[in-house]
Amino acid sequence: MTATDLTATDWLRALRPDPAPATVLVCFPPGGGSVTAYRGFAQRFGSGTAVFGVQYPGRQDRLGDEHVPVLTEMAERIAADLLAWPGDIRLALFGHSMGATLAYETARRVEDGGRTLARLFVSGRPAPDFTETARLHAGPDDGLIADLERLSNDPASVRILREEPSLAELVLPAVRSDYQAVETYRHRPGAPLRAPITALVSTADPTTTVEQAERWREFTAAEFELATFPGGHFYLDLPENLPALTDLVTRTLAGSVQDRSNR
Structure with missing residues (x-):
């Protein structure tokens, strides 16, 4: 496989090209986020790993695209693009928060x-059979902003949405759509994944406990691993956590290559 085999689409964007990648890692942003959420993460990978990000509609260069507030519909569209890539691509998926459930689907x-x-x-997300009871997507903008502040590493950076109504008008429709996708999602029972799963969670995440993250093991028929990090919900954005996370x-992924070569 060469880099020219990987076609970017509306949904899939190259963050770290590689001339001859051994693995292509596709990253799914959290709710309200965009592909640039993983730019720093992507650049830390070395030779042999190409990194793509998923660009959801209704933000950045897809600002004019219609929102998709149904998580499984987003999964259908992203999977169709991934399945259009050559079959010999060694593919791995990484998702945070809403992106974790979307990556699973x-x-x-x-x-x-x-x-x-x-x-x-x-x-940063409970196992897929977790039922979200909140209905922030159906409430006022203030509720959405308050939740973004609650989860942010720097609440002051979110407060500008209260102070700049024109900015809120641009940002909040995509946030509301993503919250709707998460809050209306219901897991459809089925066979566990054949792929191994690694669950990651911070020790102070208000949305996901270590015990909830541990339950992801029930959704794979293969190997499961759990890793914890210090910090809050967006622990992966903290500079002090980024080296350990990418390592x-x-x-x-290198271990998975070795396991496959020994079979």
Whole structure:
């Protein structure tokens, strides 16, 4: 496989090209986020790993695209683009928060399409059968902003949405759509993934406990690993956590290559 085999689409954007990647890691942003959420993460990988990010509609260069407030519909569209890539691509998925559940549902569809995934990394999100009871997507803007402040590493950076109504008008429709996707999602029971899963969670995440992250092991028929990090919900954005996070992903993917070569 060469870099020219990887076609960017509306949904899939190259963050770190590689001339001859051994693995392609596709990253799913959290709710309200965009592909640039993973730019710093992507640049830490070395030779042999190409990194793509998923660009959701209704933000940045897709600002004019219609929102998709149904998580499984987003998964269908992303999986279709991934399945259009050459079949010899060694593919791994990484998702944080909403992106974790979306990466899982995409993984199900990729495997149903006959493709093998090297690994699924899920971060900062309970296992898929968790039922979200909040209905912030149906409430006022203030509730959405308050929740973004609650989860942010720097609440002051979110407060500008209260102070700049024109900015809020641009940002909040995509946030509301993503919250709707998460809050209306219900897991459809089925066979566990064939791909191994690594679950990552911070020790002070208000949305996901270590015990909830541990339950992801029930959704794979293969190997499961759990890793914890210091920090809050967006622990992966903290500069002090980034080296350990990328090292863990790199080691895990390298180990998967070794395991496959020994079979």
